[in-house]
Structures are given as C-alpha cells and as structure tokens.
Amino acid sequence: DGNDDNEEGSAVENEETAKGTDKGRKKAEPRTRRAHARGRDRHGDEEDEDDEDGTRRTGHRRHRSRRRGRAGGNEAGDSDMEPAKARKNQANQKSKEDDEEEEDEKGGKGGKGKNEKKGDKKSDKKGKKEKANKKKKDKKKSGSGSDSESEEEPITEEELAKLKEEVEEKKKLIATLRNKPWKMKKKLSVLKEAQLFVEKFEGALGKGKGKKFYAYKVMMTKKWMKFQRDFENFKTACIPWEMKIKEIESHFGSSVASYFIFLRWMYGINMILFGLTFGLVMVPEALMGKPYGSLPRKTVPRAEEATAMNFATLWDFSGLAQYSVLFYGYYNNQRTIGWLKFRMPLSYFLVGVGSIGYSFMVVTRTMAKNANDDGGGDDTSFNFSWKMFTSWDYLIGNPETADNKFASITTSFKEAIVEEQESRKEENIHLTRFLRVLANFLALCTLAGSGYLIFFVVRRSQQFALEGLENYGWWERNEVNTVMSLLGMFCPTLFDVISSLENYHPRIALRWQLGRIFALFLGNLYTFIIALMDEINLKARYLLSFTLEEEKIVKYNMTIWEASLYNGTIPENSTAPPIQVDPADVPRGPCWETMVGQEFVRLVVSDMMTTYITILIGDFLRAVFVRFFNYCWCWDLEYGFPSYSEFDISGNVLGLIFNQGMIWMGSFYAPCLPAINVFRLHTSMYLQCWAVMCCNVPQERVFKASRSNNFYMAMLLFILFLSTLPAVYTIVSIPPSFDCGPFSGKTRMFEVISETLEHDFPSWFGKVFGYASNPGLILPFILLMVLSLYYLNATSKSYKEANLELKKKLQSVRIEN
C-alpha cells in the first residue's frame, strides 16, 4: 500500500506490518546492508542526532497522548491507511524512536550483533526524514479534527490488545536492557521512560472487566520479580570461600583457581550425601533404635572391652567406634522402629541407592552444561583467532603471573606458526618410536608392579588379622593404607621421568601423564577391591556352604550357653529368658560388611593424612629451606634445583576424584564416610589455599582450564560408574551377614523392597510392580533405550555435517560476491 505521506523507509515498514508480521523488526537484512554502506556517514550524522534526541523526547509525550487520544476516535484523517495498520505503524514508530537513541553511543561500528534485531531496523539513517515524517503525520492527525485529548472514550477490545502488546514490549525491553551495549546514562534514561510508560498505561489497561484482577496480577508479578532478585543476591552471598578463590585467581590465573572451584563443587555434593546419610540413616537409628548395649550386635564384646576406649583403637575405627551408628553392623533389622514406625532397613537401602543416583544425575548434568558451553567443539577451524582473541586471562592481577602468561602466549604463537608452516620433519623417526615403545613398556611394568604389590599386601593383612592384630606393631596394622598412599605419591614422579624419554609436545605429554596416573589409581583401587572381595567371597562361599549349618550351630551354641545359665533343661523355643544376659557375652557371627566399611574408612583417613603431610613437607618445608638456606648454599636454590614448587593441578584433581571414588564405594557399608569426607574437604580447602598462596609460585607453562573441565568430569563419571559396581554386586549376589546390619536374616539385601511392597503397599501395587519387573518388559525397554541413543547420535552427527555445509556455503557465497 503506497502511502503518500510516508517516506520510503516507513513504507516498507507498513508493508511488513500489513503482511501481518507482528514484530516487523525481524526483517533485518535489508537494513543491515544499508547500514553497512552508511557506516561512514554515521559520524557526520551523529551530532545532529543528539540534538534531535532532546527535542524528540519532549515531543514524545505529546505525540503519544495525541495518538492515544484518537484511539477511539475516527480515523478519517488517515483515510489511506486502515486503522489496524495505522496503530501498528504507530507502535513501530514509537519503539523506533526509543531505539534510535542507541545510535549516538554506538558510533560508527559497522554491523550489529545478533540480538540487535530492533536496532537493525533503526540503523538506516532516515532519522531526519522520519522525524520530518512524524511531524507531518502529527499535523495531519491533529488536523484531522479528532478529539485528541479525550481519554474517556471507551477503548475497544482491539485497542486494548494493542496497548497490552505495547506494554509487554516495554517490559521485555526493560528486562533485556542490561544485554544492550549502551552507556549507563542512556540505559538509565531508556529505563525510566519505559517504566513511566508501563506505569501509565498499565492502569489504563485495567479498565473494564477484570480490572481489579489485572491490577492484582501486576502487583504480584512485581513482588515476585523483587523476590527473585533478592533471592539471587542471597544465593550469591551464600557461596562459601568466594573471596579466597578470587584472591587465588588474581594471583595464579584461572587454571589453578579451577581446581579450587572443583573442590568447592565436590564439597557441595558431599554435603548433600552427608545430609542424606546423616539425616535418614544415622539420626533415626541413634534416636529411635535400640540403644547401645541392648543387643549383642550393638555391644563391644567382652574380650575387647578393655581396649575399647583407647585412642589407638578409636583411631583404627574398632572398639567403641565400630559398634556405633558409624558402621553397618550396628543397625538392627527390625522392620519398623520407634513411634514413627520408621522403616530403617528400607531407608538404609534407599539412601544407599539414592546417593548413587543423585551423584550420577549431578555429574551428568554438569557435563551436559559444560558441553553446551563448548558450543559444538569446532576445535581446529579457529585456532589462531582464538589464540589471539581469547588467550589473555583477565583474572590475573599479579605482575609475575602476567609475565609468565605473556611468555606462554608468545611461545604458543611461535609454536603454532611453526607447526603451520613446515610439515613435521621427523628426525630419526625410528629412534623416537623405539624410545616411545620402551617408555610405554616401562609404564606398564610400573602399573603391574604396583598392582601386584597391593594384592600381596592385602593378602598379608588378612593373615595378620587371622592371627590376631595384637601381636603386630603399627606398620603391620596400617600396611595396606600406607603402601597405597606411598604408591600414589611416588609412581607419578616415576611416570614423569619415563615421559622424558618420549619427547612429546608438552600438551600431549601432559595427556599421557594424566592417562597413566589415572590407570595407576584405578588399578590400585580395583586391586584393593578384588583382594577384599576375594576374601569376602571366600568367607561367603564358606558361609554359603555352611550357612544354614553354621547358623544352626551358632544358634544352638547360644541356646546351650543360655541354658547353662539356667543350670537346667534346654528350652526348645528361645523365649525371653527371665535372666538378663549381658549382650557383651553373647557369641557373635562374622560381619564382613563392617569389616569392608572399616577398611575404606582407614584408607580414606590415611589418604587424608598423606596429602596433608605431603603438602607440609613437599611444599612448605621445601619453601622454607629454599628461602633461608639460599644465603649459605653453593648454587642459587631459587632458580636451580629445588626452587619453589608449582601447584600441581592435574595431580590434585586426580587425587580428589579418586578420593571421591572411595567414598562412593564405601558409603554403603560405612554411613560415616560422607561425614568424614565433608570434614576432609573443608580442612583441605583452607590448608591448600594457604599453602598455594604461601609456598607456590605461578606456573611457567600455562594451560587453559576450560578444555580440561569436561575431561575431568568424564573421569569423575567413569570413576562413579566403576565405584558403584562393587556395591551393586554385593547387594545383588552376596548374602548379608546373619548377625549384623539392617538386612540380617534375609537371603539378599534387595529383598527389603519386596518386603515393603508386601506389607506397606496395597496388593495391586505389588502386582503392578511384579509385572513391571518382568524380564519380558525390561528387555524391550532396554532395547528401546539403545535404539534412541543410536538415533540421537545419528541426528547429532547429521546436524554437525549440516553445520559444516552451511559454513562452506557461506564462504563460497561471500567469495562470489
């Protein structure tokens, strides 16, 4: 529709609106091209725009009220435009005016960002023309004789909707204001204007039916937004250790700080696990279960009573510590306890399974978020540009770190150029290959050796246990833990030495190193588990073959022994004896779950001790030595051999991950493990923050933190999966001890679920569950999941390819142009 009084630009707008595109500003391309061409002109026009802005702003209010005034009035003045279009046009123009103010700050920067859709429309510098256009329109409208000031005329539905739309637009503008790259002054003025408009017309919108409800809704929205903002502020204030981490970031850069952020995240997870085990397992048993000393399983046996309270025994987690809520064996197998009828065994089982499920969910969610941030992983296409534009670490505030960063950037530039320039000329490729094969062979030997050593040591410790630990000193008691910790300390250094044979690029060498350390820790942990499981299996097999027999024997022994107290006949049913037998004297059955739990707790504690001692000796004492002995030493200690240590990020992160793996493995048998770990992480944070600021120097070769993030998450997920396998295996296939723990008396631990379904749920529920757990239903379900995985994988591949195609097309189109 050609409109005589509209200039070319507005005509196009009208056409867009006529076509019914509500948000006409989507049609941005023609404008940008024009904008691009006019880029140079912009400077000249800038100053004029500023002047016009002021006058235009005052003109706004008048303009608007006039327009509102003719809302219900006759549109005779604009006979060549339909009413709907006229109003849309007005709306467009109004927001156009608001956004035009951005131009005086944007200056001549060519092109606009993606979210500048509204801005794109305004970018064609028809400012003057449009202003003249508007003035003409004003005149025309005022000249049309409609009663401009009458607000009292009834507002039609259509106009109401229009108004609502405009108010919504303003609100959206307010919400996205902070995304706009304008100066604060301009943002403030735009904000004030938009807020005034919204306030003014929100009232008007409320006229007619449902006014009160609308006003109420508006007020609630405002209160909700304020609440949200306050809650965000509160959440940010709650994050612990923020200042400490910022200080480290400033001093060492973001890669070192990423370790501490990871530590803090782990701390959060462990707090949740601690909450679950403490609140749902330990506290109910302590408060509502039978107290200490009432049952045989809850009492220290008479034989051990003398040493039960010694510090050495407690440190070893036997004695009084063993017969408490800290370990599996203490819990009673009563189906419900206390006046709340709290189902203890069910809770124990569900907490165990729930912790694992929660951990999986959290780790996978974080991985997905990191993958999103990665943005598709186009690693190689922007190598140089990324080095150029994104390599500086803006968190660095320390000049020495900055110097190191400069050097590292320069080196990476030079390396990248050289790599790009010449093809790799392998000097003496055969020697290099031979050396690399040799290095890998040596690494494998180390791994095998350490695995064998652990197996050997665990076996020995079982023998010691059989012969009674009292005959042996401190070393024999703690052999396993010490050996594992020492291996964890020295083997990585050995790997470092081996890797010097290989002569790789530092980043590749780091990856090999990480891989080997990972294999070491994993191998150690699994050897340990296997050795333990071997032992348990032996016992279990023993038990299985003699279980019923042994149970009978032990029970018979117990009854005989009870009867001996009567000095009389052997009672057939062991009803409550009139004589109170001290539980401490009752003979006990074996309790392998507590034993396993104890092993894990000891391992975690000794690992913690080793870490702290390593920090104190390896970092602190070394720094003290270098600092004070430098004066009386032959060579410069600070630059030469020991020098100050650098913070070993990968070693520390791996240590953290494996520690968490041990927690996941052991927390089913020792509910106290998450609590111990929370304490450990808390003290770790303070100790390591202090150590890093006091004893370490910034690293010479700086690697990016970001790309490794998902690598560490992937390792964590892998460890989580591997850690839960042993626990799941024992739940499913090994019978629980008959004399201790919440599942005693059952043939398998998971039977507690079927028991609950029987007793606590209506019968139809049990039936449904039975049908659902039918293999005939589960297998197709698994098949379905596998198929959907395959489908999603295929789709994502096709999207990546489509992406590449589009890029190529983009390039070729530009070249043609």
Next chain:
Amino acid sequence: TCGGSGAMGGSASLIPRDLLGEYQELTFLSKQEILLAYKRFSELLPKEERENACSTRVPKSQILTLPELRANPFQHRICHVFSTSETRDDSMSFEDFLDMLSVFSDSATSDVKSHYAFRIFDFDDDGTLDRKDLEQLVNCLTGQGEESRLSSAEMEQLIQNILDESDIDKDGTINLSEFQHVVSRSPDFARCAAHQRVA
C-alpha cells in the same frame, strides 16, 4: 545524585535505594557487588571527594592502579572504551566503572562481551579490525620485552592465518559480525571473566 551523608558508615546509605535498584536492573551485578564496587571506587578518590563519588570522575592514572588492570595488556583500551568523558581524557565515572564490571562479570552474555571486546581490540576506532589493529594486538599480547616479540616474518604469517580463518567476506578486515561469529564458538570466551577484586 547520591545523598552524601556525612558519616562514612554503611556504603548502602551512600547510594539511594532506587538508584541501587536501577543499577541492579541494568547491570549483571548483584547488590553486594555494586556496593563493593562503590567502596573500591571511592577508595580511588582523594578523601575530600569521596562523598560525591557518584558524580566525580576518576582520572585514568588512578584507575590503572587497580591490580587487574595494572597487569592487563589492554589497560589503556579498556579505559578508553568504557569512559564517557567529554574531554576524551579517559577518566571514568562510577557509572562507567559499573559498566565495565558488568561486562566483565560472569553472568554477562557472550553477545555483550564480544561487542565490547571488539571495541577494545579496535585500536584505531574505525569499526573494523584491520592489519594494523591485529599487529598492535599481537604486540600487546607478547609483552614488552624485545626478546618476546615476534619477528616481522612471523607476524606476517600469523596475521595472514588469522585473516584466513576469520575474514569471511575476504575484504581484508574483520568486522563486528565476523568477530562475534569467531569468538562465540570459543569455549574460553564465555569464561573470560574478570571478577575485579572489589574487596
């Protein structure tokens, strides 16, 4: 304007509540961060002027004493881009300071960050990154020492590689949309955050 109460107690009283609310609305900073920023900013001023911190401008030399800016190779460009000073002396007012902190904060969108990054890297303020800009950029990144600078052959090669990668329309310069296209795919850019140590 900020109501300057005589006492220095409680920086919350030095920014009026509605202005504080507006700043929260318009920046990516939380209330505590804005108040901390106010404190840090007023510490850069001499004692007499601290009460009017909202409306005073801090000269560039003072701003550059902040540790993160001092170590930053782009310190001058950052001050220049964020300053709204009419006399073009790159002095910053409190609102400019807030703008800067907001753009560098963690929660800022990558769009707004890349927009400002482009302006910071555009040394000659002409709206595009041409060869001269890129050369200056590389020199900033490789530090001040003579031995750490790249030779001219290496520089040529580097700039050519960059233009090959990023210059889609092959006009020899990188404009804003090309820059944003390149940088938004980088995993490091979204994390290019400087929580300026405002405590």
